[in-house]
Amino acid sequence: METRIARELGVREDQVRGTLALLDEGNTVPFIARYRKERTGGLDEVQIRDVARLSEQIRQTEDRRATILASIEEQGALTSQLRSALLAASTLSELEDLYAPYRPKRQTRATRALEAGLGPVAEAIERGEDPSRLASKFRCEDFATDDDVIAGARDILAEAMADDATVRSYVRDAMRRSGKLMSKRRRGGEEDPKYKMYFEFSTPVEKMRPHQVLAIRRGEKEKVLSAGVEVPEERLVDWIIGHRVKVGGVARKHYSEAIRDGFGRLLHPSLERDVRGDLEEQADKHAIGVFALNLKNLLLQPPLAGRVVLGVDPGLRTGCKLAVVDATGRLIDTGHMYVHDGRKRDVPDIVAAMVHKHGVQVVAIGNGTGSRETEELVAQGLRGKQGVHYAIVDEAGASVYSASDVARAEFPDLDVSVRGAVSIARRIQDPLAELVKIDPKSIGVGMYQHDVNQNALSQELDAVVEDVVNAVGVDLNSASQPLLARVAGIGPTLSKRIVAHRDANGPFASRAAVKDVRGLGSKTYEQCAGFLRIRDGKEPLDNTGIHPESYPLARDILKRAGKALGDAGLKSALDALERSGELRAIAEKHGAGAMTLQDVLNALVQPGRDPRDELDPPKLRSDVLNVNDLREGMVLEGTVRNVVDFGAFVDIGVKQDGLVHVSEMADRYIKNPYDVVGVGDRVRVAIVSIDKDRGRIGLSMKQAAR
Structure with missing residues (x-):
């Protein structure tokens, strides 16, 4: 298995072996990627998840192989040649093609003919005999005439052809290479303009773009489109006849008719489902990847920390909801204003009054319905206010948060719509801390996200959130329960206990103090400790990405450098130690590899580093464009x-x-x-x-x- 995974992912076998061992030991992906680089050869989170995914696929394939072998053996049909073929099959589709003739079937035309004893007639046709000479011997209640008997025999031959693994493989490949995905407006379907380009659509299967596949699938689901894969049927049928029919005369005619019937009735629909299923799986994967990448970039938006913010949830009919939060995100005031009727003339004064009363520095306006009308009036209210700006904030998912258990627990007495304004305000202060409270699928940065495989989408988006949270780090003494829940190893139950412990006992004095939380054992502490931060604690290293297991190494390095964390000249001193070779000796003393040493050095030079600081901050405006x-x-x-x-x-x-x-x-x-x-x-x-x-x-x- 390690060899196959390494080959498919383009990594070394020892990297795969080390990763699988760490996963089997119960380690989390962020912990492995950050603190076990020597054992994985430096694989990142994505590669580690790819190793896990491929290993699971291979295990599932092996389980299916064992099931198929057992099933065929139970039927007494497992020959040595078939066993070898099954053992050599490398994909599920190959296994299923080989299993097709032996798979228990529902009642079909062929099974009815076989149950009626027409198998010998089909075999006679295969041998080249004229079936009309023996058809009368096989008449029965369900097959009362010679023509009925011969038709039943052809059904048997048609199904056998459709189950032939070689035929299925050849035709499936031909569909992928030379087939065309066609779509047209469904009879009686709506004249929906967004599907207009698919009303008369034809593109080679191999050139289909993911968004086209997803659009056609949605159009079929909404009963606007009908679609299918068109293939060069005559050429393929001729190839199948050449492959299977080795006789001439009348028998050849019957056998060929059976193949033509079986191609259109059985083989083409079956393989069309396979090919379209593959297209849709790849399109799903692509769309999920798009969503994941966009979500990651959104979560990594730089915070505007330490600002007093007025959040505005725009609305036309029901008006705009207002919420002011202080520099820590605490709600300090709420309000309401209307931007669509005669009352809109009051909006600039309402905004100006709130800015003056609370020292608002930034106004965050949600980008939903009425946002631009609101923007114009807010800009008027800010004119002449030195240093006060506004920004348009993506409000996707704010309504989901507003009605969530998290929001109800935080603001039990607040109207749902006002909770949305709080969320918008906090999003500009710290996008990550606020967005983790929302189901990632509700954050609208995807493409066809409601149509793709929802389990796969959830897994991918959850992985993105987990990776971003752990890359940034979490303040143990201020993080919300939803944010703590995303830290490696913690989860929802422990995060609630951490917050409850913090509320009851005050701030944690150190990372190690989190072990006092009920249920947080040594393994969990190992997984989460490096991603937790303690600001201004007794141990300066608690505010870095250095794992507590590497504190002795870090302290030795600082001691030898003659500097404390945060001292001027620390980087120069560390560079000197590196040139002298002393750093390597210190690392060897502590059993640390080169990659761990480098990570420790980076953290010492940039303690408390937030990767979001390197990105462009939100664009703040003071006036509006029309x-x-x-x-x-x-x-x-x-x-x-x-x-x-x-x-x-x-x-x-x-x-x-x-x-x-x-x-x-x-x-x-x-x-x-x-x-x-x-x-x-x-x-x-x-x-x-x-x-x-x-x-x-x-x-x-x-x-x-x-």
């Missing part, structure tokens, strides 16, 4: 809100996000938009087209760069 202000050729700065296969949607400060098509991202050919931009990136764009009637704005990054 679509009527836009002109073709105008160059603006915007924020990427979503990335899809065909480009990126960019917020440039007007009501509608603009689209940078993949062809407008750079002067060179760009195959994958994600190689160029990610959610949250700040980009310069030129306006290339404005369609006010359809609410579309075309943007170009390459023209802005000229």
Whole structure:
């Protein structure tokens, strides 16, 4: 198994072996990736999960192989040749093709014919005999005439052909190579404009793009489209006849008719399901990957910590809900305002009053319905307010949070809609801390996320959240229960106990003190400790990414450098130790490998480092743009809100996000938009087209760069 995984993933066998051993020992992926690099050869979180996924697939394949072998053996049909073929099969589809003739079947035309004793007639045709000469001997109640008997024999031959592993493999490959996925408007289906391009659609299977596959699947589900795989049927049937039919005369005619019937009735539908299933599986995988990448970039948006924020949840009919949170995220005031009728004239004064009363530094406006109308009025209220700005915040999932158990527990007496305003305000203070409270699937940065495999989507998105939380680290004394629950090894139950212990006993004095929490044993502590942070504690190393197991190593290094953590000149002293070879000797003394040593050195030089600090902060504005202000050729700065296969949607400060098509991202050919931009990136764009009637704005990054 290790050899196969290593070959498929392009890594070494010893890396696979070490990773599987660590996983079998009950270690979490973040812990393995960060603190067991020597045993994995430095594999990252994605590679470790790939090893785990492939090993599980292989185990499932082996379990299925054992089941199939047992089933065929029980039927008394397991020949040495078949056993060898089953043992040599490397994929589930190969195994299932070999098993097809022996798989217990529901009642079919062929099984009815076999139960009626027509097997000898089918065998006679295979030998080249004229079936009409013996058909009368096999008449029965269900097959009363000679023609009925011969038709039954052909059904047997048709099903045998459709179960032939060689035939199935050949035709399946031909479908993938030369088949075309066709779709058309379903008779009686709605004239839905979003599916218009699929009303008369035909593309080679091998050239289908993931978003096309997903769109067609959704169209079929909504009963707007019908679709199928078209193949060169005559050529394939001729090949099958040549492969299976070794006789001439009348028998050949009957056998060929059986194959033609079986191809259209049995083989083509079966393999079409296989091929479309493969396409949809790959499309699901791609769409899930898009969602995961966009989610990761969103979660890694830099925080605007230490700011007093006014959160605005826009609304037209019911008005805008307001919530002011202090620099720690604590709710200190709420309010309400209307932006759609005569009362909108009061909005600038309401905003100005809240800013003055609470010392608001940033206004966070959700990007939902009414956001641009709200933005105009908020901008008016901020004019003349030195140092006060506003930002448009992606509010996807805020309503889900508002009605969640987490929100009810935090704000039991607060209206659901006002909780949404609190969430919007906190999102700009610390996007990660707030977004972990929401089911990742409810954060709208995906493509067809409701259509893909939901279990696979949940697993991938949960992995992204876990990786980001542990990469950033969590303050043990201020983190919420949902955030703590994402730390490696902790989970929901222990996170609740940690918060309860903190509330009852005060802040934790050290990382080690978390072991006092009921149920948090040595194994869990090993997994989580390196990702927890204690600010201003007695042990300075508790505010770094150094695992407690490496504290002796870190202390020895600092002692030899003659510096304390945070001292000026520490990096120079460490560089000198490295040049002298002393660092290597210290590491060997503590049994630490080169990768662990390097991680410790990095953490000593940058204690408390937050990887989000290296990214562009949120774009703050003081005035508003109107679509009527836009002109073709105008160059603006915007924020990427979503990335899809065909480009990126960019917020440039007007009501509608603009689209940078993949062809407008750079002067060179760009195959994958994600190689160029990610959610949250700040980009310069030129306006290339404005369609006010359809609410579309075309943007170009390459023209802005000229």
